[in-house]
Ligand SMILES: Nc1ncnc2c1ncn2[C@@H]1O[C@H](COP(=O)(O)OP(=O)(O)OP(=O)(O)O)[C@@H](O)[C@H]1O
Ligand SMILES: O=C(O)C1=C[C@@H](O)[C@@H](O)[C@H](O)C1
């Protein structure tokens with residue numbers, strides 16, 4: 001984990017990666033293990049509009065969703081001690097990348113296209129960005145989004161790992177980094 005700055009232990013953790021890699025599932029587990037609050041940005045936006053993400057995209061539009069996403073992330077990323085799962089498209093926005101990298105520890109959950117494809121049926125109905133696209137178009141989107149996740153403090157390869165194994169790995173890595181940088 002490549003980190004500087006003091007008060008590392010208090011920084012919030014932000015999970016990034018393509019939709020469906022497990023940011024929400026794993027973020028929730030990491031939060032429980034570290035006794036921290038879990039914030040899922042998609043869920044925060046859904047609460048504000050009292051609508052599912054697909055409905056927000058349909059009724060209000062993606063532009064408004066992205067603006068809200070930026071504002072919600074800007075606010076939460078400046079708070080300490082949170083585990084934050086951002087939406088798969090959040091890092092498309094430079095301001096979001098900047099604010100997260102400035103204030104938080106950013107962890108990229110990576111998954112190969114081959115493994116991701118096996119998970120598509122779990123998420124297709126609730127992810128408006130995937131709807132109406134062929135598998136070839138989704139593959140293109142998957143690879144075109146890869147570079148936006150390249151700015152991070154740590155990457156976790158999640159292929160062939162259960163969500164709880166990824167969560168354990170993240171918690172262990174964090175504890176190691178904290179002890180190394182700020183011995184108690
Ligand atoms: N390591 C894993 N192995 C197998 N299935 C997983 C794993 N992690 C998550 N899943 C499953 O994949 C689906 C998508 O996970 P999740 O909603 O956490 O993804 P996400 O990264 O938050 O997506 P989004 O960016 O769209 O919010 C869920 O059904 C979840 O149970
Ligand atoms: O990758 C994306 O663009 C998205 C991912 C989801 O988490 C949601 O934020 C929304 O469905 C858009």
Ligand SMILES: [Mg+2]
Nearest residue numbers: 023024042085
């Ligand atoms: Mg999610």
